[in-house]
Amino acid sequence: MSIKNTSLPWLNLPNLPLPLKALFVGYLLVVGVGLCMAGLQIMLTHGMADGKVGLSVNDIVYSYYGDRSGTKLASKLNGSMIDKAPVEVREDIIKWAQQGAPESEWEPHFKDVFAKHCIMCHSQIPGIPDFTKYAEVKSRAEVNTGATISGLTRVSHIHLFGISFIFFFTGLIFSFAVHIPRRIKVLAIAFPFCFLLLDVLSWWLTKLSPTFAWLTIIGGIGYGMASTYMWFVSMYQMLVLSRNGKVYGNAWEQDL
Numbered sequence: 001m002s003i004k005n006t007s008l009p010w011l012n013l014p015n016l017p018l019p020l021k022a023l024f025v026g027y028l029l030v031v032g033v034g035l036c037m038a039g040l041q042i043m044l045t046h047g048m049a050d051g052k053v054g055l056s057v058n059d060i061v062y063s064y065y066g067d068r069s070g071t072k073l074a075s076k077l078n079g080s081m082i083d084k085a086p087v088e089v090r091e092d093i094i095k096w097a098q099q100g101a102p103e104s105e106w107e108p109h110f111k112d113v114f115a116k117h118c119i120m121c122h123s124q125i126p127g128i129p130d131f132t133k134y135a136e137v138k139s140r141a142e143v144n145t146g147a148t149i150s151g152l153t154r155v156s157h158i159h160l161f162g163i164s165f166i167f168f169f170t171g172l173i174f175s176f177a178v179h180i181p182r183r184i185k186v187l188a189i190a191f192p193f194c195f196l197l198l199d200v201l202s203w204w205l206t207k208l209s210p211t212f213a214w215l216t217i218i219g220g221i222g223y224g225m226a227s228t229y230m231w232f233v234s235m236y237q238m239l240v241l242s243r244n245g246k247v248y249g250n251a252w253e254q255d256l
């Protein structure tokens with residue numbers, strides 16, 4: 001379509017009226033900082049889930065599926081508490097913990113075992129569990145099954161509602177870009193929504209089976225890349241491309 005005959009020839013990112021540009025640039029700036037913060041937050045909370053710095057498939061498995069191989073009690077007795085009791089005692093406790101630490105064996109047996117080896121610290125030092133109490137021992141004998149269903153439901157709906165708003169406005173702004181083939185525009189605008197659904201779906205699937213953890217990474221990278229692309233193109237066209245004084249014509253009309 002010829003640019004000369006077009007209606008609203010200013011309806012494109014480089015030629016937008018200044019107030020609208022201020023609105024779009026302001027929005028994109030805040031969303032850009034927000035996305036960086038989100039990335040940082042993911043690194044700090046999920047990235048450290050397996051105890052090592054950096055996000056890995058393991059972290060995602062740990063966050064959503066949990067570590068079902070053992071209990072806190074077992075991992076501590078093989079870790080930082082290894083020197084607190086002889087091996088037979090530690091194995092005895094670990095076996096009991098793996099059976100779910102049944103209370104029937106607490107009074108007759110394990111209460112004394114903990115009294116002998118553990119409570120000189122675990123009832124004296126503030127901030128660590130008090131092992132004179134069965135409930136405190138029991139809670140360290142539970143298998144870590146990762147995210148809870150109610151937790152997942154909460155995070156899922158916040159994520160879907162909140163992030164789709166970000167993608168909606170980012171996509172709307174990007175739809176005024178010029179010189180981008182219509183096909184690419186459609187893909188860049190649609191991708192984040194698809195990957196967002198994939199991302200949230202992958203949390204639920206990972207809760208069921210750790211083999212789906214890589215879907216979370218693909219989903220995250222996918223919408224991260226699509227929105228970063230739209231962000232940079234939009235900012236560039238509004239702030240840099242606009243300086244050459246050219247009239248680009250109605251971007252929406254050109255996409256008809």
Ligand code: HEC
Pocket residue numbers: 072073076077080081084085093114117118119120121122125128129140
């Ligand atoms: C000399 C003191 C001391 C003794 C004895 C001791 N602990 Fe600990 N324990 C600690 C300290 C300090 C921590 C916190 C630091 C850490 O997690 O390594 C801790 C942490 C733990 C934790 C992790 C608690 C949590 O929820 O974070 C478990 C489980 C544990 N100890 C089990 C035991 C058991 C079982 C025994 C007895 C066989 C034992 N400890 C004996 C000092 C002790």
